[in-house]
Amino acid sequence: MATITVTVNGKPHTNDVEPRTLLVHYLREQLNLTGTHIGCDTSQCGACVVHLNGQSVKSCTVLAIQCHGAEVTTIEGLAPQGQMHALQEGFWEKHGLQCGFCTPGMIMAAADLLERNPNPTDDEIRHGLEGNLCRCTGYENIVRAVRYAAEKMAVPAGD
Template sequence: MGHTIKVTVNGVTHEATVEPRMLLVQFLREVLMLTGTHIGCDTSQCGACTVLVDGVATKSCTMFAVQADGREITTIEGLAANGDLHPLQKAFWEEHGLQCGFCTPGVIISSYDFLKRNPNPTEEEIRHALEGNYCRCTGYQNIVKAVKKAAQSM
């Protein structure tokens, strides 16, 4: 009852046979061992599992692996190019935009998509854009600062 899928993740194409009920996030974590994408809630609220699907921020717990067939996925592991941190990663580091780090990959990926759509956002727009990503540690203040800083350097 497996389906064979071909998915490009962080520039590498993988072929795998998966159960139809396997979620994209499970495929990333358990088949490809890309454990930077986290599962925080099972109900699509928390955003810890956010990845880019064909460039669009998507909660990978809301999508089946078979739906990713033929598509391009970018996870947090694929954001740094040739070992150079992406400006968002740098800004989160510099502005103390993370504490426990669990929500961080999802927040960074959501911000990546957001800044593409809105390269020069206000604080209010950043806060609104991050509604789908919960963070229980930072109170969001330094996340907002980090996104603003990244916007300036991108």
């Protein structure tokens, strides 16, 4: 066992973990943050994407002990309690989800994409989300949702 301290969604947590514990299992099993999902065992599907020190990572491919001292943001912490991030709004407005299982990872990956490229073309959105699989939507409405968020985020605050 190793003891780690990780700041998750702004709150510090100190826990004992097995060295082999995956970040996704730490979040889901020990912190009860079950919004981060597991859809595969080969780092393909992206359902487990979270932000580690501000960058998107597949939390099934990161060990919990690697996150000692780090900041992790999950879907539960993307927006302040009771509010929605522009991407969450976009997915709702544009019907960017059906079963919702891939959605938390998809939104977290899209948030990172918009951070790097605030005004992506449809093609850039499609390529930017290549690490996330969705089986329900055919991606058309996910593209619309991300575009909605990009447009909304481009409006200066207060407008």
